[in-house]
Amino acid sequence: MKPAPFDYVRPRDLQEALALLADENANAKVFAGGQSLGPMLNLRLARPSKLVDIRHIPDLRVVRADSRSWWIGATFTHAEIEDGVADDFSCGLLPFVARGIAYRAVRNRGTVGGSLAHADPAADWLSTMAAVGATIVLRGQAGERRVPAQQFLLGAFTSEVGSAEILTAIELPRLSAMARWGYYKVCRKTGEFAKAIGVTIQDPQIGLFRILAGSTEGRPLMLARSAEILANRGPDRAAREVRDEIDAALSHVEPGRRQQLVVAVRRSLQKISLLEAA
Amino acid sequence: MRDVAFLRSPVAHATIRERKKPAGLEDSVFFNEDMTGVLPITTRSSIPGYKVSDYPAIAADRVRFVGEIVAMCVAANRARAEDICDIVEVQYQELDPIVNCAAGRAPGVAPLHEGWADNLFLRTSFDQNMDEVIAKATVAVELELSTSRQVMHPMEGKGVLAWWDYRAGQLVVHSSTQVPHMIRIGLAECLGIPQAIIRVAAPDVGGGFGYKCMLTPEEVAVAWLAYTKQSAFRWIEDRREHLTAGANARQHEYKLKAYADERGKLLGLEADVAVDCGAYSVWPFSACLEAAQAGGNLPGPYDLQAYRCRTVSVATNKPPFAPYRGVARPGVCFAIELTIDAIAKAVGREAWEVRLENLVVASAMPYTNVTKKFYDSGDYPASLLEVKRMIDFDRIRREPRRDARGRYLGVGFATYTEQSAHGTKVFAQWGLPLVPGFDQAHVKLTPDGALEVKAGIHTIGQGLETTLAQIAHEQTRIPLKDIRVTLGDTANTPFSTGAYASRGMVMSGGAVSVAAEIVAGRIKAIAAHLLQARRDAIRFRDGRIFAGEASVSYEDVGRAWYMRPDQLPDEVDRGGLEATGAYKPQIDTGVFSYASHAAYVAVDSETGLVEILDYVICEDCGTLVNPMIVDGQTIGGAAQGVGTALFEESPYDENGQPLASTLIDYLLPGPTELPRFRITHMETPSPYSVHGIKGVGEGGAIAPSAALVNAINDALTPLNATIRQIPASPERILAAIAAARSALDNAA
Numbered sequence A: 001m002k003p004a005p006f007d008y009v010r011p012r013d014l015q016e017a018l019a020l021l022a023d024e025n026a027n028a029k030v031f032a033g034g035q036s037l038g039p040m041l042n043l044r045l046a047r048p049s050k051l052v053d054i055r056h057i058p059d060l061r062v063v064r065a066d067s068r069s070w071w072i073g074a075t076f077t078h079a080e081i082e083d084g085v086a087d088d089f090s091c092g093l094l095p096f097v098a099r100g101i102a103y104r105a106v107r108n109r110g111t112v113g114g115s116l117a118h119a120d121p122a123a124d125w126l127s128t129m130a131a132v133g134a135t136i137v138l139r140g141q142a143g144e145r146r147v148p149a150q151q152f153l154l155g156a157f158t159s160e161v162g163s164a165e166i167l168t169a170i171e172l173p174r175l176s177a178m179a180r181w182g183y184y185k186v187c188r189k190t191g192e193f194a195k196a197i198g199v200t201i202q203d204p205q206i207g208l209f210r211i212l213a214g215s216t217e218g219r220p221l222m223l224a225r226s227a228e229i230l231a232n233r234g235p236d237r238a239a240r241e242v243r244d245e246i247d248a249a250l251s252h253v254e255p256g257r258r259q260q261l262v263v264a265v266r267r268s269l270q271k272i273s274l275l276e277a278a
Numbered sequence B: 001m002r003d004v005a006f007l008r009s010p011v012a013h014a015t016i017r018e019r020k021k022p023a024g025l026e027d028s029v030f031f032n033e034d035m036t037g038v039l040p041i042t043t044r045s046s047i048p049g050y051k052v053s054d055y056p057a058i059a060a061d062r063v064r065f066v067g068e069i070v071a072m073c074v075a076a077n078r079a080r081a082e083d084i085c086d087i088v089e090v091q092y093q094e095l096d097p098i099v100n101c102a103a104g105r106a107p108g109v110a111p112l113h114e115g116w117a118d119n120l121f122l123r124t125s126f127d128q129n130m131d132e133v134i135a136k137a138t139v140a141v142e143l144e145l146s147t148s149r150q151v152m153h154p155m156e157g158k159g160v161l162a163w164w165d166y167r168a169g170q171l172v173v174h175s176s177t178q179v180p181h182m183i184r185i186g187l188a189e190c191l192g193i194p195q196a197i198i199r200v201a202a203p204d205v206g207g208g209f210g211y212k213c214m215l216t217p218e219e220v221a222v223a224w225l226a227y228t229k230q231s232a233f234r235w236i237e238d239r240r241e242h243l244t245a246g247a248n249a250r251q252h253e254y255k256l257k258a259y260a261d262e263r264g265k266l267l268g269l270e271a272d273v274a275v276d277c278g279a280y281s282v283w284p285f286s287a288c289l290e291a292a293q294a295g296g297n298l299p300g301p302y303d304l305q306a307y308r309c310r311t312v313s314v315a316t317n318k319p320p321f322a323p324y325r326g327v328a329r330p331g332v333c334f335a336i337e338l339t340i341d342a343i344a345k346a347v348g349r350e351a352w353e354v355r356l357e358n359l360v361v362a363s364a365m366p367y368t369n370v371t372k373k374f375y376d377s378g379d380y381p382a383s384l385l386e387v388k389r390m391i392d393f394d395r396i397r398r399e400p401r402r403d404a405r406g407r408y409l410g411v412g413f414a415t416y417t418e419q420s421a422h423g424t425k426v427f428a429q430w431g432l433p434l435v436p437g438f439d440q441a442h443v444k445l446t447p448d449g450a451l452e453v454k455a456g457i458h459t460i461g462q463g464l465e466t467t468l469a470q471i472a473h474e475q476t477r478i479p480l481k482d483i484r485v486t487l488g489d490t491a492n493t494p495f496s497t498g499a500y501a502s503r504g505m506v507m508s509g510g511a512v513s514v515a516a517e518i519v520a521g522r523i524k525a526i527a528a529h530l531l532q533a534r535r536d537a538i539r540f541r542d543g544r545i546f547a548g549e550a551s552v553s554y555e556d557v558g559r560a561w562y563m564r565p566d567q568l569p570d571e572v573d574r575g576g577l578e579a580t581g582a583y584k585p586q587i588d589t590g591v592f593s594y595a596s597h598a599a600y601v602a603v604d605s606e607t608g609l610v611e612i613l614d615y616v617i618c619e620d621c622g623t624l625v626n627p628m629i630v631d632g633q634t635i636g637g638a639a640q641g642v643g644t645a646l647f648e649e650s651p652y653d654e655n656g657q658p659l660a661s662t663l664i665d666y667l668l669p670g671p672t673e674l675p676r677f678r679i680t681h682m683e684t685p686s687p688y689s690v691h692g693i694k695g696v697g698e699g700g701a702i703a704p705s706a707a708l709v710n711a712i713n714d715a716l717t718p719l720n721a722t723i724r725q726i727p728a729s730p731e732r733i734l735a736a737i738a739a740a741r742s743a744l745d746n747a748a
């Protein structure tokens, strides 16, 4: 379990990194935290000739906000988000999600951008970003593209990120003080990927009502009908709609898996309901 | 030194049509035909009907499991060696794989090995008094159970480093092994060279669990390389190799029918046991030890008079089966303990009551059971009642069956015996090629009054350096800090078959005791002369040697013998201050430790997840030489048992491909999944072993799957669901609940 030979470069800025990736003969690949790519190199499932380490590019380590949106740079680690090193405008949702990813050792290196680019349907950030209605920002030599998070995944382990592109930032709506969220992850043991993810977010002030079932075999599933009921009649009524909506959308999926998704979503709604009761 | 990487078969079953070494690298790649004169690993057995398999270190013209070695590649480092593996060309002609017991025992299946009449390593049967019982029993329960294939996953993997010692004219093999002396024998046989020119040294071994008690192809291949090239080579197992080529343990299938009276008293048991043995027989424990242990131990700690058991050891296209901590008993404990709970349900009593009804009682000790196991001592019912008290069973039964989060609560019990330190006759009966006899140890007082203890057993993390020193201290009273224990090197320790079968403390401890007692006697003789006292007036006290109020130090004695013999009279004992002692217990049938476990769990019926709320153990391993080490062994074993019960599984697909080749797919319990095990000890010294010691190395691993699944099933009682297969994964629990619901719907 040792990688095939490769070169390693550490560009100082985005332009240099993009130029390295654009060289078609180089067979170069972005390297961020290495927490997914490292094992793939060791298992020789990935055999790039060159690794482009983007962790030292200042542009990718910026958080900024205006009154409606905020941006977080791609190379913030899960641990930095967990610890509040990166400013948070999600009312605690992102730090909470970060804390549930893997173990601290993995969180110390793994990055939010790397997690998204790796495009594992079970990844926590993928579901989180889709649920809040974030936008993923991609840069190539030709310029910038913006992709809604819920359309970012093309399939398991394939995403919108082209081989010569870098995921630079994520743009999120800024949640108000009235926002409530519930995030529920079904997993067999601490530090494991989710078997099922349920996310509910409601922020009446900005008109945001969203419910998502994640860790499916592909794109996370937005539950629009349930979300509408959430907006009009509250979390308990929405919870009753969840099973039908998931069963209809994922009828091809094995019942046991569907059951876990239903439970995860219901429990995320339950959390809202408890918060409202409190 | 150069590193070795093995190219391993990507297919489960195939003939090798062609293998090609990459141009220019002919000297760095080795195939089977390069190892001229090397014999395959072949485990013979004296059991009638047992079939022999030849297991070559590097596959000859056929591969029989994913992970079998096809070529050995050598380079300056491991990464380069793996680069070479990448470009060795191998053409496989695939054959139909046998991927489970059912396929392997189907009539007409082509046997895995040439010259076999059917595809079973062995078939055994046992029958006593069953016909009478079947006629008169009022209650009968039937169960089909299975346990999944596992890897043993020691924290530190396997590793071998071999080199040629020019000065000594010796092949030196450093191997991460539990059994260095046995490995020397095995290597000599395979390589066809005298044992005297092989030295096997086992360094500190970071966990063995049985994975390191057999001769491995890697050991043979790397040793051959060092011997023929007269140079140094190393191979270190990686996790993927372990998870695939090392998936070699625990997979059993049971069909059981138990007969009882209306109180739940067990009258007879019928069992069909199949072991998914993989492709080859391991040396020296063979492919049949597992089934022999399963058939022999299934009656458990119970007073059972009638028993019929058939076992089959089925050859399959998977890695060769090896004895993992507990050897078959985690499986049989799971089987018999679920049976007891099923009987309890059938007769409408609490499971602990039915257990109590059936356990062998203290007044019946020593007790010879239906399979002729000799239970030497103990009070099994007392251990059960103790865990019932510890887990606070009565409170659990008074409280609601669901917690505030809606989870279902349940409590489960399991009691087992652990045959430990079984000896010559038992192993001979199993037909093994290498039968343990007396274990040996060497003890020596140094000129400055310290004690050196050398034993052929090895330490694999079970603390033998401490406990063997304690035994030597017991005899000589030399302070522990002055006792040094050396283990595991054939060059400087006397022979022992090694560390397995919970035998270390009984066997090697016994040998150290014998040797230390001899040396203690000679110390006394010399001290008597120095103190001008009679020998029987000599006492060891406070780290010195006394006659009345006069005393000398151990150093005085050492110095007199080694450096100032002119001070000693001619008639002093000429044996010197060192001795080799040999020991085996008075009986070969082993001394039986035992324990009861109880688990309290919460089952989330919506997710299928289980939380262990409490876990208690009451164990009796005879004299507690070192309570902290006994606790450590118990906790470590129980943690592995939790893995077996809830997490660990190496599934194979229909092509014989292992589906858990990384730790993402092979789940091990971590600190957050393990309960705080609460342990109490009982101490019933064995009348048959020195110091009354019984073995304790394996026990912790035996009962958790039984106790936990019984607890899960107790929790699921209101839903009418039962788990019959481990690990009790969320999928299996949800499927059991769904099945119970649809059975209910159909009935309605």
Ligand SMILES: Cc1cc2nc3c(=O)[nH]c(=O)nc-3n(C[C@H](O)[C@H](O)[C@H](O)COP(=O)(O)OP(=O)(O)OC[C@H]3O[C@@H](n4cnc5c(N)ncnc54)[C@H](O)[C@@H]3O)c2cc1C
Pocket: A029, A030, A031, A032, A033, A034, A035, A036, A037, A038, A054, A074, A075, A100, A101, A102, A103, A106, A109, A110, A111, A112, A113, A114, A115, A116, A117, A118, A122, A123, A124, A125, A161, A165, A166, A167, A168, A191, A192, A193, A194
């Ligand atoms: C033991 C373990 C447990 C884990 N558990 C979880 C879990 O519970 N939940 C979870 O969500 N994740 C989990 N992970 C995954 C973890 O979050 C990884 O850190 C993450 O998936 C990858 O991030 P990285 O920065 O390490 O990326 P890398 O491993 O460096 O890269 C991953 C892939 O993305 C590409 N890439 C990286 N950054 C960019 C970028 N900015 N632009 C374009 N391409 C890029 C790389 O080329 C590569 O293909 C776990 C990982 C481990 C090892």
